[in-house]
Amino acid sequence: MRRVLRPAGLAVAVGLLTTGCTEGGVFDTLNPKGENARIIDDLTNFIGIAAVVVGIVITVLVTYVVIRYRTTDETYDALPEQVHGHTVAELTWTIVPAIGLIVVTVLSLPAIFELDSQDKDDITVLVEGQQWWWQFSYDLDNDGEYEIVTSGDIVFPAGQQVNLQITSNDVIHSFWVPELNGKKDAVPGLHTPLKLHADEPGVFWGQCAEFCGLSHAEMRLRAVALDDTDWERWVSEQTTAGVIPDGQDVAVQRGYEAFGQFCSSCHVVDGVYDSAYENEPPLLSGIAPNLTHLMGRTSFAGGIFELYNDDGTVNEADLLAWVRDAPGRKALAPDNQQGMTSFAEQLSNEQLSDIVAYLSTLGEAPILP
Known part of the structure; x- marks a missing residue:
């Protein structure tokens, strides 16, 4: 038995060591890019060094x-x-361990209070976790009204603190952008505070950090920090309502009509389906992302598919495959209202292509640093 266990234990140890050798990983907790992450990094470094010395x-x-x-x-x-x-x-x-604990406590408490504090004059974003994607609602002037509702990308101005209120619409999730702050649980019925701050414009990857079911590993996000000019332009675009197609593009017009018939009971397009379909059943709150400015995002389906190819064209192949059979592309449970249903048996190839053509008109290309 020992002859088996020793090599197995050695293999596990080597495997654990090599996990720290990845270069250029997008989830880097040791590479702070903002004030909040630096507070955590400084405290972690001190405690880590002290622990090594004690060891x-x-x-x-x-x-x-x-x-x-x-x-x-x-x-x-x-x-x-x-x-x-x-x-x-x-x-x-x-006495010696007690002194050590006192030192750690004295250094930790100010960091904890600073990370939990929020300035009421800063932009507030409601972050809602849902199986298996993130929704972001912006209260730009702190009047209690959300002027922008989007998903996938949380966009904010670089060099400024942004207040987050984190919650969940179903199970416990955990919001985590490691280069900008620590993780914070998203709990149904609770709003827990967190702040984001980026020193410079950039794109920072995030991930749900609490197991939440089938597609937990595919519940991703991107935090996009823009300079002041790009931020103002992004806000201007995002606060513009959707436009009903004028009928000049036949495929887009057909896609608009098919979307209204098959998709608008779950998805919202501001200024379009809240007016053109007044007699339809009420929208089911919290089931699907708001698609008003879909093309202004970098990804879709909980951040696992890119919306654009490397040459800047719309990624119609993955978008079409997703609309046709979302559960075949990502582990979902649509019967429990956990993800999108399959339309492979309901819609023809032409209808699916038309819907993709319509989706491709929703918003401008993403503004990136």
């Missing part, structure tokens, strides 16, 4: 004791010297 001291002492007082044939039956009631020793191993 070395203990290892040296234990090694010394093992070697210095090892049993010999002459001392095998001898009773070791007893230290029970040794006041100095007992005070030392009580």
